[in-house]
Amino acid sequence: MSQIMLEIDDLKTYFRGEEGTVKAVDGVTITVGKGETVGVVGESGCGKSVTSLSTMRLLHDTPGKIVGGTIKFEGKNLLELSEKEMRQLRGNDMAMIFQEPMSSLNPVYKIGKQLEEVIRLHMKYNKKQARNHAVSMLKMVGLPRAEEIINEYPFQLSGGMRQRVMIAMAMACNPKLLIADEPTTALDVTIQAQILDLMRKLRDERDTAIMLITHDLGVVAEMCDRVVVMYAGKVVEETDVETLFTEPQHPYTKGLIGSIPKLGENAAKLESIPGNVPTPANMPKGCKFAPRCKSVMDICWEKDPELLKTDTNHTCRCWLYQDNDIENKEDLLEVSE
Ligand code: ADP
Numbered sequence: 001m002s003q004i005m006l007e008i009d010d011l012k013t014y015f016r017g018e019e020g021t022v023k024a025v026d027g028v029t030i031t032v033g034k035g036e037t038v039g040v041v042g043e044s045g046c047g048k049s050v051t052s053l054s055t056m057r058l059l060h061d062t063p064g065k066i067v068g069g070t071i072k073f074e075g076k077n078l079l080e081l082s083e084k085e086m087r088q089l090r091g092n093d094m095a096m097i098f099q100e101p102m103s104s105l106n107p108v109y110k111i112g113k114q115l116e117e118v119i120r121l122h123m124k125y126n127k128k129q130a131r132n133h134a135v136s137m138l139k140m141v142g143l144p145r146a147e148e149i150i151n152e153y154p155f156q157l158s159g160g161m162r163q164r165v166m167i168a169m170a171m172a173c174n175p176k177l178l179i180a181d182e183p184t185t186a187l188d189v190t191i192q193a194q195i196l197d198l199m200r201k202l203r204d205e206r207d208t209a210i211m212l213i214t215h216d217l218g219v220v221a222e223m224c225d226r227v228v229v230m231y232a233g234k235v236v237e238e239t240d241v242e243t244l245f246t247e248p249q250h251p252y253t254k255g256l257i258g259s260i261p262k263l264g265e266n267a268a269k270l271e272s273i274p275g276n277v278p279t280p281a282n283m284p285k286g287c288k289f290a291p292r293c294k295s296v297m298d299i300c301w302e303k304d305p306e307l308l309k310t311d312t313n314h315t316c317r318c319w320l321y322q323d324n325d326i327e328n329k330e331d332l333l334e335v336s337e
Pocket residue numbers: 015022024042043044045046047048049050051062063064
């Protein structure tokens with residue numbers, strides 16, 4: 001791999017509540033290289049957003065705490081930085097795009113003011129230079145009438161336009177790492193395609209490392225080099241994007257792929273994975289996916305499998321792929337297809 005930009009290692013982020021501890025992120029390891037786009041996929045509640053918020057150290061609005069692991073950005077452990085040092089990195093070397101741009105744009109300030117603020121915080125520009133840079137960023141993300149938009153308020157823009165403003169803001173200081181958490185989920189399909197195009201273009205021009213969080217495997221197929229599949233706070237599979245679609249291993253991944261609508265297929269016939277992501281109250285003792293797995297075996301109820309290397313470029317957390325002598329393994333593997 002090229003130069004490593006982000007290295008999340010064995011990250012644990014827990015929420016302590018009245019009903020006990022929720023292990024929202026429980027030993028997650030993700031690496032992103034320069035110019036590389038790594039997808040993080042999994043159903044809602046798997047810990048994707050908590051992983052991204054932990055990486056940006058933006059958990060303070062939540063009861064969540066990082067209780068273990070390291071997060072390195074260009075070799076520096078972010079967990080050891082002061083809040084001030086972290087603020088310097090955020091928006092400068094590392095930027096984040098959220099699903100709902102309204103929550104990260106300030107409704108009472110004009111677009112231009114917000115963009116200029118970000119630019120002036122990190123670049124040595126005077127007011128006029130900052131304004132010019134803001135206009136050119138808005139043009140770069142394909143917003144028409146950039147000179148006018150700069151004097152408008154967030155509510156005056158459509159959802160797709162706001163998301164473009166967010167991308168302009170995130171990319172304004174030329175970050176080395178972009179974390180995009182469901183950047184297109186709230187948008188309709190046409191706008192979604194345009195935003196993905198834009199992100200691809202920016203990445204290719206600037207060699208930005210991207211951690212792209214999504215529950216949409218279509219987005220993964222279009223954007224990513226490598227994919228990390230998460231389930232119940234853990235990584236269950238990781239490989240390159242092509243292998244993920246052609247030779248998925250974990251029954252959960254197979255289920256996710258099976259639920260992608262195929263061209264011409266009746267949506268009603270879509271196979272989704274039966275059951276739900278476990279809640280803290282009913283967290284299984286062994287493999288967290290066991291209650292929903294078509295290939296479940298006795299051992300799965302007893303012990304959580306480890307994330308093991310199954311091929312040169314493939315890891316999987318499943319008893320079917322561990323070194324054991326399960327009798328009817330071939331049949332079970334077939335069932336999970
Ligand atoms: P995803 O982004 O994959 O949909 P999240 O990372 O948002 O999932 O959440 C993972 C789990 O973390 C949730 O199911 C929930 O149990 C817990 N969690 C997330 N945010 C909070 C919060 N603010 N307070 C308490 N628990 C939370």
